[in-house]
Amino acid sequence: xxxxxxxxxxxxxxxxxxxxxxxxxxxxxxxxxxxxxxxxxxxxxxxxxxxxxxxxxxxxxxxxxxxxxxxxxxxxxxxxxxxxxxxxxxxxxxxxxxxxxxxxxxxxxxxxxxxx
Amino acid sequence: xxxxxxxxxxxxxxxxxxxxxxxxxxxxxxxxxxxxxxxxxxxxxxxxxxxxxxxxxxxxxxxxxxxxxxxxxxxxxxxxxxxxxxxxxxxxxxxxxxxxxxxxxxxxx
Numbered sequence: 001x002x003x004x005x006x007x008x009x010x011x012x013x014x015x016x017x018x019x020x021x022x023x024x025x026x027x028x029x030x031x032x033x034x035x036x037x038x039x040x041x042x043x044x045x046x047x048x049x050x051x052x053x054x055x056x057x058x059x060x061x062x063x064x065x066x067x068x069x070x071x072x073x074x075x076x077x078x079x080x081x082x083x084x085x086x087x088x089x090x091x092x093x094x095x096x097x098x099x100x101x102x103x104x105x106x107x108x109x110x111x112x113x114x115x116x
Numbered sequence: 117x118x119x120x121x122x123x124x125x126x127x128x129x130x131x132x133x134x135x136x137x138x139x140x141x142x143x144x145x146x147x148x149x150x151x152x153x154x155x156x157x158x159x160x161x162x163x164x165x166x167x168x169x170x171x172x173x174x175x176x177x178x179x180x181x182x183x184x185x186x187x188x189x190x191x192x193x194x195x196x197x198x199x200x201x202x203x204x205x206x207x208x209x210x211x212x213x214x215x216x217x218x219x220x221x222x223x224x225x
Contacts, residue, residue, distance in 0.1 A: 034213075043203060043217045044159070093158050097211075105213065110158040 002028045004096050006108035013084055014116055021079045021111045023094030029074035030096035034105065035067075038091045050077055084115045118142045120216035122204045127222045128194055136189045136202050136219050144209020148180050148187045151203040153218065159203055162189070191221075199223045 003026040013019050023033055032051050036044040048064075050056040050071035058064045068080040077096075081088055091112050095105040119141045128134040140148065147166040151159035165171055165180035165187060177190040191198055204216040 041220075043215050046213075046215075049212070091156075104161075104164075107158045107160070112156075 002026075002096075002098070002104075002106040004030075004094065004106045004108040006092075006094055006111050008111060009109060010112040010114075012114045012116065015085050016083055019081045019084055019113060021081075021092055021094075021113075023077045023079070023096065023108050025075045025096045025098075025106070028096075028098045028106075030077070031074065031099040032097045033071055033077040034095045034097070035069060035077075035079050036093045036095065038093060038110075044093065047079075081113065084113070086115045089113055089115045118206075118208060118214045120204055120206055120214055122202075122216040122219045124217065125220045125222065127224060128191075130194055130196060130223055130225050132194050133190065133192050134194060134221065136191075136204075136221070138187045138189070138204035138216055140185050140187070140204070140206040140214070140216075142206045142208040142214055145182065146207040146209065146211055148178075149205045149207065149213065150176075150178055150187075150189045151205065153201045153203060155200075162202075194223050196223050196225070 005024045007022045035047045037047050038044050046059050047062045048056040048058045048069050050069050052071050052074050056069040071077040093110040094108045097105050122138045150162040152162050153159040163178035170179045175192045180187045201218040201220050203218045205213040
């Protein structure tokens with residue numbers, strides 16, 4: 001099946017710094033990428049949907065100036081957590097969908113962020 | 117509004133059978149997904165149903181009734197490694213996934 005990678009797999013940073021997480025589709029062109037956040041023992045929460053070459057669509061309650069999403073190519077999307085704070089510590093997961101398979105999302109392995 | 121309901125937690129015995137139910141209400145419908153998620157890992161795809169009926173895939177089967185807005189995941193011959201959370205997700209008319217909160221399945225020896 002299709003493969004989606006995320007980098008880094010985990011990151012520890014100081015409060016106030018910015019962290020960039022990359023999501024790549026390795027063997028297909030991802031016209032749409034999704035960014036999720038998951039707190040311990042909770043389900044996935046969709047943060048935003050990004051289509052290649054256009055601005056991301058953020059879910060209600062997600063600060064677009066804090067969580068910057070860029071989907072500059074058909075194989076790469078990035079999520080930048082700006083001025084991270086301890087409450088931003090979470091498990092961030094991306095998924096990708098190709099234009100030919102609307103019903104299928106392929107998940108990355110996730111990035112665990114810990115802000116001290 | 118859009119909503120997915122599934123039990124919070126279930127317990128079953130190794131070697132037994134367990135059925136995890138899911139009911140959904142969405143704006144339009146483009147299929148029902150089941151994912152397995154082990155603690156600390158991303159979800160992995162288990163099944164996709166868009167037509168009514170039962171889809172069998174090894175020890176796992178998934179059932180869908182569109183008229184009732186209902187699905188279940190059936191796990192047979194349970195193994196300890198099946199201990200995980202099972203997420204039900206319905207795809208709406210915009211091809212967006214609406215997620216349930218997940219069912220934590222505990223397998224006992």
